[in-house]
Amino acid sequence: MMWLKKAAAKIVYGHKSDEKSYARWLRQQGVAVGKNVHFYSPWTIRVDTQRPWMIEIGDNVHITADCSILQHDYSWSILEHQYGDVLGSCGKVHIGNNVFIGQKSLILKGAYIDDNTILGAGSVVSKKLEGNAVYAGVPAKKLMSLDEFYRKRQEAQKEEAVSLVCEYIKTYGHLPKPEALREFYWLFSGRDISQLDPIFKDTLFLNDSFDLSEKRFRSTEPLFSDFQDFLSYCESMVK
Template identity: 40%
Template sequence: MFIKEAVRKLIYHERRSSKSYIQHLRDKGASIGNGCEIFNPETVTIDGTRPWLITIGNNVQITRGVTILTHGYDWYVLKGVYGEVLGSGGGVTIGSNVFVGMYATILKGVHIGNNVIIGANSLVNKNIPDNCVAAGNPCKVIMSLDEYYKKRKSAQLTEAKELAQLYIERYGKEPDEKAFHEFFWLFSDANDKLPECWSSMMKLGENYAYTMERFRENKKQFKNMNDFLNKIKMEDNQ
């Protein structure tokens, strides 16, 4: 492990880990809150030319290949025609509890609100309000966060069934707890002792107390994971 970390440090320098990259950006003048994560930081580009123009809130997840720009170089073409040097810069603000999907690009001058999901490959060239899901090129709001919550909640059972069926088909055995690390609310509640891979999901972010409060209210659809798997197998045999 030590050798692996040393090699990453040698190759990627400040981008060797999420923690080191975030600290590097803070040292340069960017404002970044708590609980943020930059996945695959060696693939992420966060504009270092004017780091003081970058403001990122708490619990922001930035995924592979994301680009955040606070300047443009379009003035070079204008200079070639009109002879003038014209500045091109603008602050980028990302609120709290935001997920930025893979290979999204956020341009200068953009403000993204709180509780926002930005879809993969989006080009964010205008402000995005609070509490919504936005995607596309150019990026636009496609639904409210409340609508997306209801959509995802209604899809839990269908997706868990497909996950189980394809796992059994592919590996010839039943899936273990790790395979259901995001679906365990279907067959668990506060009366159950959770395996570590499920318990760790409950602790993500900074709202563990609220998550436990909701978990105590959870009405599981199956007695346990084995009950769920048995019913899936019965359906397949009918």
């Protein structure tokens, strides 16, 4: 029962039991959290609230599991022990609009992530990242522009969807249901929104961009005539 799972999670994780509770709690602490901000597995995410006014998170931001956002640094404690000085360390963290932060990434004091940025898993950020780009690494470095990544994803979608279905067939011995291809329906769905499977239509609402997504969806053509045509193609590729 879903309600029972939610109740149990609330008891165990408190304000981190779900993303809405965590976002609300962070705002209450004084962290600037925009609209449509998602915390995936929020019980694994740490946002430093020692000085909450030093962190701002924009709109449409996706923060995935095991990420940390820190605005202070206690390494000066080693200097105090060695030299005696107390040298406090703090820096503002800015995460712009439309940003994806991959799993286990670390956002340190002084980080500035501009709009329309994708940050790969396990990255470390302590300086400014210009927007409209993809970054990854320790420290995070620019891999490509957002336009380049867009074209790369367009080219890779068919190959990855076919691989997904082929591996499913090899594993389970039968064809997958539509929900397994929830993120790949542009490949095989007709462009009549009113006839679109609800499982697929829901994705148009995910990122507060329904109007743009609907317009783009209607202006393109699928590579396959329908779902069954796509599955038949995948079956022919199974070795």
